[in-house]
Amino acid sequence: MTTEATNPPHTAARSGMSELKRQRVRAAMWFLVPMLAALAIVAAWPLARTIWFGFTDTTLNNLYGGEFIGFENYLTWRELSSGAIRWRGILADPSWWNAVWNTVYFAVISVFFETVFGMIVALVLNAEFKGRGLVRAAILIPWAIPTIVSARMWGWMLNDQFGILNDIFLNLGLISQKIAWTASADTAMTAILIVDIWKTTPFMALLILAGLQMVPRDIYEASRIDGVHPVKVFFRITLPLIRPAIMVAVIFRTLDALRIFDLVYVLTPNSAATKTMSVIARENLIDFNKFGYGSAQSTLLFLLITAFVALYIWLGRVNLSGETER
Amino acid sequence: MKWVKLTSFYALVVVIVVIAVFPFYYAVVTSFKSGTALFRISYWPESLNWANYISVLTSRNFPISIWNSVFVATLTVVFALFLAVTASYALSRVQFRGRALILMTILGVSMFPQIAVLAGVFELIRFLGVFNTPWALIISYTIFTLPFTVWVLTTFMRDLPMEIEEAAIVDGASPWVIITQVFLPLMWPALVTTGLLAFIGAWNEFLFALTFTSSETTRTVPVAIALLSGASEQEVPWGNIMAASVIVTVPLIILVLIFQRKIVAGLTAGGVKG
Amino acid sequence: MAQLQLKNVRKSYGSVEVIKGVDLDIKSGEFMVFVGPSGCGKSTLLRLISGLEDITSGDLYFDGERVNHLAPSKRGIAMVFQSYALYPHMKVYDNMAFGMKLEKAGKEEIDKRVRAAARLLQIEEYLDRLPKQLSGGQRQRVAIGRAIVRDPRVFLFDEPLSNLDAALRVATRLEIAKLHHSMNNVTMIYVTHDQVEAMTLADRICVLRDGVVMQVGSPAELYEKPNSLFVAGFIGSPKMNFLTGEFAAKYDCHTLGLRAEHILITDDNPAWRGKVVHSENLGSDNFVFLDIGAEEPVIVRREGNAPVAIDSEMGISPDPKWMYRFNEAGKPIES
Numbered sequence: 001m002t003t004e005a006t007n008p009p010h011t012a013a014r015s016g017m018s019e020l021k022r023q024r025v026r027a028a029m030w031f032l033v034p035m036l037a038a039l040a041i042v043a044a045w046p047l048a049r050t051i052w053f054g055f056t057d058t059t060l061n062n063l064y065g066g067e068f069i070g071f072e073n074y075l076t077w078r079e080l081s082s083g084a085i086r087w088r089g090i091l092a093d094p095s096w097w098n099a100v101w102n103t104v105y106f107a108v109i110s111v112f113f114e115t116v117f118g119m120i121v122a123l124v125l126n127a128e129f130k131g132r133g134l135v136r137a138a139i140l141i142p143w144a145i146p147t148i149v150s151a152r153m154w155g156w157m158l159n160d161q162f163g164i165l166n167d168i169f170l171n172l173g174l175i176s177q178k179i180a181w182t183a184s185a186d187t188a189m190t191a192i193l194i195v196d197i198w199k200t201t202p203f204m205a206l207l208i209l210a211g212l213q214m215v216p217r218d219i220y221e222a223s224r225i226d227g228v229h230p231v232k233v234f235f236r237i238t239l240p241l242i243r244p245a246i247m248v249a250v251i252f253r254t255l256d257a258l259r260i261f262d263l264v265y266v267l268t269p270n271s272a273a274t275k276t277m278s279v280i281a282r283e284n285l286i287d288f289n290k291f292g293y294g295s296a297q298s299t300l301l302f303l304l305i306t307a308f309v310a311l312y313i314w315l316g317r318v319n320l321s322g323e324t325e326r
Numbered sequence: 327m328k329w330v331k332l333t334s335f336y337a338l339v340v341v342i343v344v345i346a347v348f349p350f351y352y353a354v355v356t357s358f359k360s361g362t363a364l365f366r367i368s369y370w371p372e373s374l375n376w377a378n379y380i381s382v383l384t385s386r387n388f389p390i391s392i393w394n395s396v397f398v399a400t401l402t403v404v405f406a407l408f409l410a411v412t413a414s415y416a417l418s419r420v421q422f423r424g425r426a427l428i429l430m431t432i433l434g435v436s437m438f439p440q441i442a443v444l445a446g447v448f449e450l451i452r453f454l455g456v457f458n459t460p461w462a463l464i465i466s467y468t469i470f471t472l473p474f475t476v477w478v479l480t481t482f483m484r485d486l487p488m489e490i491e492e493a494a495i496v497d498g499a500s501p502w503v504i505i506t507q508v509f510l511p512l513m514w515p516a517l518v519t520t521g522l523l524a525f526i527g528a529w530n531e532f533l534f535a536l537t538f539t540s541s542e543t544t545r546t547v548p549v550a551i552a553l554l555s556g557a558s559e560q561e562v563p564w565g566n567i568m569a570a571s572v573i574v575t576v577p578l579i580i581l582v583l584i585f586q587r588k589i590v591a592g593l594t595a596g597g598v599k600g
Numbered sequence: 601m602a603q604l605q606l607k608n609v610r611k612s613y614g615s616v617e618v619i620k621g622v623d624l625d626i627k628s629g630e631f632m633v634f635v636g637p638s639g640c641g642k643s644t645l646l647r648l649i650s651g652l653e654d655i656t657s658g659d660l661y662f663d664g665e666r667v668n669h670l671a672p673s674k675r676g677i678a679m680v681f682q683s684y685a686l687y688p689h690m691k692v693y694d695n696m697a698f699g700m701k702l703e704k705a706g707k708e709e710i711d712k713r714v715r716a717a718a719r720l721l722q723i724e725e726y727l728d729r730l731p732k733q734l735s736g737g738q739r740q741r742v743a744i745g746r747a748i749v750r751d752p753r754v755f756l757f758d759e760p761l762s763n764l765d766a767a768l769r770v771a772t773r774l775e776i777a778k779l780h781h782s783m784n785n786v787t788m789i790y791v792t793h794d795q796v797e798a799m800t801l802a803d804r805i806c807v808l809r810d811g812v813v814m815q816v817g818s819p820a821e822l823y824e825k826p827n828s829l830f831v832a833g834f835i836g837s838p839k840m841n842f843l844t845g846e847f848a849a850k851y852d853c854h855t856l857g858l859r860a861e862h863i864l865i866t867d868d869n870p871a872w873r874g875k876v877v878h879s880e881n882l883g884s885d886n887f888v889f890l891d892i893g894a895e896e897p898v899i900v901r902r903e904g905n906a907p908v909a910i911d912s913e914m915g916i917s918p919d920p921k922w923m924y925r926f927n928e929a930g931k932p933i934e935s
Contacts, residue, residue, distance in 0.1 A: 028416035046446025497699035498673030
């Protein structure tokens, strides 16, 4: 105890921190180092390498044989003897722009319907009725099923010859002949959307429900006493109050939708109508032995998502960290 | 009027439940059919034929895939929780400069598209010589399990009472002692929930599992099910696929239903709170 | 057993200063109570002494040794928290033994001290229970027991009774007082917002307001000689009556302070007359609220429990021995 006390006062004054605080901050650093190191190894370093590979002509067979080629993977041109200019690279690649379109289209449509349906389910679950627990348990099932499993389950249901969905729709008179949902270019994206919306609406519903349950009940009671129409109550009171919860749910879902891979890969393999950015990037990386080219595409997807997050934070001023100002 | 309202409300409830449950129900129905019965559409279970299950469970590789999935998911979760408990203590209970930055970084990493690191992780795994082993997956899964567990445990620990920690400080407990002897016993519910969610994430992962394994004996369940196919388009073994799907889904559904309240809380932690 | 000295102690959070230069001597074996309205900094001051918060500037001495940067566990303090802060997963015995175990004390020594403390507080039969199996009062005793086991130089209490109901609060207050006497007069510092608690427990009271010490003194001193309008109004129940304007001018002051018990009810040439607007009968006393035309009704104590009719007239005069006169700055005017 005496050694602590005889600490020259000026050192203590300079550090301005008590022994307790110093001990805690030092411990915090040691606690964070392993976690940060792990993230650096599995996230930061691979990301940097991916970006680097995007500037090289590396192949899968020879990971270290690639040479730096600048932006050639992204865009380059060559003048033909005829004088015409040939553009090459990802940005001049129609299949890439097709994938970009597919991804964005998928993200917008799926998130829109998931939000609407999620809202409906959340409103139902927020009402008091017998069997509410059962309904909540039921909607957790799509969420709990692995994506691959749901892809195959739906693949079976959407089967053109023996699929039950065609049978139901025929019986209901909605369609006149059996549809090859996953194989036909016209309907493949619809099939993907159906499965994704089915699988992810529960997640949306739960997040929105959590927001709904934070709205004080007496607000509803007050407006009921005032005789406000329920629809008006929803748009004027409920919706503004749960807007933050919806915003957060939408951003998480959109990020997820932009990187979709497994559902497309399993449900509609090799269909140009559904090929997304993740699918095409992996195809180039692994299947086509164009490691550098695929890396560049991965980098572009990363940039797209980063831009989206930045835009969203900037527009919505969403406080994602949950940290409150002291 | 009231009667109409009530009826339409319950009709909506029924529609929601049917849509949510039907695909799984239909998979179960299909999994008990074999032969030509498979190709007759039926809405109700007709037979209880275990042939598909027997065929899947006695196949050479599917049981190995199940074991691979259990092994990978368990180790991933243990590893992530181990790192996350101490880190989230630092992030939730200690004031230091740069804390907000670290939190934002972790959130950023959790939003990474997996494909963005695929090339880099592929190189790393080749470099470490663990390609086509479970370790390749355990290492790569850390990228999404670790930020998630740190995030959820941080929000949970932030809510633990301040005075208990202060009492421990007065008693002379170091941060390590506070975590291991005071907080950990209070955190079991949170650890179970977080661990379960991370486990489901690892269990369901597909992209890394597909890319970092190359032989049938190292595949995890999702890859095995995705690649289960017949010799030709016409010979897709739908019965086996449905049986395998049911086998890997039923334990998950049971777990989710048991822990449903905690899972909902875990999913919404951090997200909606702020 | 320890003597504490605070010299110009300050504490700021960012640009907000919450403790604005406190000088205070706490004598060895003294029972010191920090009292003040919420937000006055009394709990912060206690936490500065405990070491849970850093002192921004100034010096803190324990027995002449500067402890500004010493960790709480090395200061020889023990603390009892408002929420008890027992370790929920540990049995009562382990709760009390935790600190000694961390100090790597011998098993027998730990056992001896835990059992002695349990005996003192009559919680021996609960040693094998978990905190959640105890009532609020029992939990608070365990918390006190945990503090005793540490054998501290200074006991710190942070509003330990505010989570208890009224009856239990009085009983536990008594026990804390007894504890102070039985423990060879160990130094105790006690934070409360309840001036009755302060008056009944303290050897000396330190009244705080907005991070500044207003007055330090024995309960009797604060009651009889408040050095400011604030202390006069804060100490004593019911609150001291304050009269201003012409009511005060009559006695050559800006504010005239009169305690309910120092007002004479008289019809013989009273200073003021007024109408009864309310009365609170406590059995032994009756507090009469009298409207004499001042901003607020004057509260007057009347002995006995004879009922007082609302709207009846009453004449009152101040007891000339107990008049508190304050100038415009709120400082007492010496007579």
